Amino acid sequence: MGSPWSELLANLAVVAMFVSVWIHTHVWLDRWAPAVKAAAFGLLMGVGAIILMLTPMQLQPGVLADLRATMIAVAGFFGGPVAGIVAGIMAGAFRTFEGGIGAFAGAVGIAAAMLVGIAGNLALRGRRPTMIDIMILGAAAAAASLLGLSVLPRDVLQMVLPKVALPSSLLIFVSVVLSGLTLYQERRRLEALQSRRIYKAVVETLPDCLNVKDLDGRFIAANPATAALMHAPDAKALIGKTDFDFYPRETARGFREDELAVLASGASSTIEQRVHHEDGTDGWLATLKAPFRDRSGAVVGLITHNRDITVRKQLETELAESQARLGDALTHMADGLVMFDPDGKMVLCNARYSAMFPKTAELRVPGADYRDILRASAARGEGTTPPGAVEEWIAGIMAAQKLVSHRQIRLADGRWLDVRTRPTGDGGSLSVFSDITETKQVEAELMAANEKLNLLAHRDGLTELLTRRAFDEALAREFARASRNAMPLSLLIIDVDWFKRFNDHYGHPAGDECLRAVSRCIEAAARRPADAAARYGGEEFALILPETNARGAFVIAEKLRSKVRDLAVAHAGSEKGIVTVSIGVGTFEAGAAAMESADLLRRADEALYGAKAAGRDRVHGWRPHLSDQRSAGSRKT
Numbered sequence: 001m002g003s004p005w006s007e008l009l010a011n012l013a014v015v016a017m018f019v020s021v022w023i024h025t026h027v028w029l030d031r032w033a034p035a036v037k038a039a040a041f042g043l044l045m046g047v048g049a050i051i052l053m054l055t056p057m058q059l060q061p062g063v064l065a066d067l068r069a070t071m072i073a074v075a076g077f078f079g080g081p082v083a084g085i086v087a088g089i090m091a092g093a094f095r096t097f098e099g100g101i102g103a104f105a106g107a108v109g110i111a112a113a114m115l116v117g118i119a120g121n122l123a124l125r126g127r128r129p130t131m132i133d134i135m136i137l138g139a140a141a142a143a144a145s146l147l148g149l150s151v152l153p154r155d156v157l158q159m160v161l162p163k164v165a166l167p168s169s170l171l172i173f174v175s176v177v178l179s180g181l182t183l184y185q186e187r188r189r190l191e192a193l194q195s196r197r198i199y200k201a202v203v204e205t206l207p208d209c210l211n212v213k214d215l216d217g218r219f220i221a222a223n224p225a226t227a228a229l230m231h232a233p234d235a236k237a238l239i240g241k242t243d244f245d246f247y248p249r250e251t252a253r254g255f256r257e258d259e260l261a262v263l264a265s266g267a268s269s270t271i272e273q274r275v276h277h278e279d280g281t282d283g284w285l286a287t288l289k290a291p292f293r294d295r296s297g298a299v300v301g302l303i304t305h306n307r308d309i310t311v312r313k314q315l316e317t318e319l320a321e322s323q324a325r326l327g328d329a330l331t332h333m334a335d336g337l338v339m340f341d342p343d344g345k346m347v348l349c350n351a352r353y354s355a356m357f358p359k360t361a362e363l364r365v366p367g368a369d370y371r372d373i374l375r376a377s378a379a380r381g382e383g384t385t386p387p388g389a390v391e392e393w394i395a396g397i398m399a400a401q402k403l404v405s406h407r408q409i410r411l412a413d414g415r416w417l418d419v420r421t422r423p424t425g426d427g428g429s430l431s432v433f434s435d436i437t438e439t440k441q442v443e444a445e446l447m448a449a450n451e452k453l454n455l456l457a458h459r460d461g462l463t464e465l466l467t468r469r470a471f472d473e474a475l476a477r478e479f480a481r482a483s484r485n486a487m488p489l490s491l492l493i494i495d496v497d498w499f500k501r502f503n504d505h506y507g508h509p510a511g512d513e514c515l516r517a518v519s520r521c522i523e524a525a526a527r528r529p530a531d532a533a534a535r536y537g538g539e540e541f542a543l544i545l546p547e548t549n550a551r552g553a554f555v556i557a558e559k560l561r562s563k564v565r566d567l568a569v570a571h572a573g574s575e576k577g578i579v580t581v582s583i584g585v586g587t588f589e590a591g592a593a594a595m596e597s598a599d600l601l602r603r604a605d606e607a608l609y610g611a612k613a614a615g616r617d618r619v620h621g622w623r624p625h626l627s628d629q630r631s632a633g634s635r636k637t
Helices: 004-029 034-054 068-098 103-124 131-150 154-205 224-229 249-265 310-332 351-355 358-363 370-379 390-400 437-458 468-485 499-506 508-525 550-567 597-613 626-632
Strands: 057-060 063-065 209-214 219-222 269-276 282-293 299-308 336-340 346-349 405-410 416-423 429-435 489-496 532-537 540-546 581-588 619-621
Touching: 004 034, 004 068, 004 154, 034 068, 068 103, 068 131, 068 154, 103 131, 131 154, 209 224, 224 299, 249 269, 249 282, 249 299, 282 310, 336 351, 351 358, 358 370, 370 390, 416 437, 468 489, 468 532, 468 540, 468 581, 468 597, 489 499, 489 508, 489 550, 489 597, 499 508, 508 532, 508 540, 508 550, 540 550, 550 581, 550 619, 581 597, 597 619
Parallel strands: 581 619
Antiparallel strands: 057 063, 209 219, 209 299, 269 282, 282 299, 336 346, 336 429, 405 416, 416 429, 489 540, 489 581, 532 540
């Protein structure tokens, strides 16, 4: 054997070789399940650890040092618990098989390295490791190697520690960091490659046209939709060519002028373009042109996004014709009727229309300019005109006369008018005015009454959850549905622990805020539309869970209990130190013995008592013997 340093450096080369083998072969395992891939990674790292142990630095017979901790820690950190355990078991079994004075110390070091790697992986919680994470892993792995040395016999430890502790720990740190950075860079490379594949797939499957041109108008990139628009065989046929190779010269020249304008301004532009193809077909494009810049910010090309709007243009034309016919038909309506020509001059109106505007009735006659009528109306306070913006208000109304519109206006005397406007075939407009004052009043009264009734009948004023009455209705409804459809139904009864003490200590305003916070957690647990959360009474709440069996209800209850704990609301009157809840779970299962909704409620209530009797901050399900206990106890909070 050579010097200890040369042997440890040889170990470093073995580490680099196995990391390199994984980098060049792991893509073959991508089609397998993640657990299989992790096991393969752990197997490879375990083999590497064994080879490292076969080429160690020997301090004295039976006492060896190597970089096995690197392979094991890296396996657990980058491959997860499966990879770490596989590598650790392989290395530990081999070291135990070898035996010797340091067998136990070696096993301890291997176990420590495995735990370091797995703990590091779990600490990441699914996020990508950073360089700092890898440095911490290296330091932890180096420390783990010293843990193995610490259990050597004292006489061996005194000889080994001065010679091996520093160099072996340093090389373990270096090897872990280098290996980790190598795997970290490989992961980033694969993520970048995956991103490029995704972007390429998105661009190629995009139904709209997307392409990039250089400053001379030559295509340097294009998707298949662009090739289809330009009647080219495929996207590759566009590369290096210009619009002049695919469109009539006049059309291509117009496109090029638009491109040069965008390149000169350096700003993006959205335009509509008429397209003429060589085969005589026409179409319309909605086009976005944006400068393409290099890293220094210089414009080096142009990005173009085209959307075919030919069908939309055809539909717009048909819609305009239909609106014109409809506008002409409105002349036969019996409500207030007025027609204006394209210049805003009144053509005709009926008596009902003039009567609707008594303050300006004398002005609303054929031949009058609509703008003058509106100015007089604003001056006489006939309508609700925005102060200081009369001309803008008039301009908005005049512009609306050219469009199909349906609006409601309120006059200064409190009346409401419904106005329906349609352009006529000659460019003018026809409007129908209906007095809807009574309808609006009734509507407002009904809305106010319904809102008040709904609030009183169904929502608790403090928590905004369902009231007890609404809860009873919901429970009866869901229980009947569950019985009819042979589906399970679960009910949670939730009680805030020691709430009376909380109120006595912090006061009722703080108690109300506490109940609101707990209610928000309960409302968040009612994720499905049919779930119903209610304030059952005082500090008690209820949660109805249709189509949920006992197991599912327990999962939801535990999550709810944890969410309340996570609020970390201080509670000096509770042994927990924070606000907690106790939850009772009752479940109606299809095929069980006949029961009523009241029985389900009783079971959940008895289960709640069991949770409180067991120490609070718990979730309990109903058990038959709870009924006897409940009758002898109390539920003071």
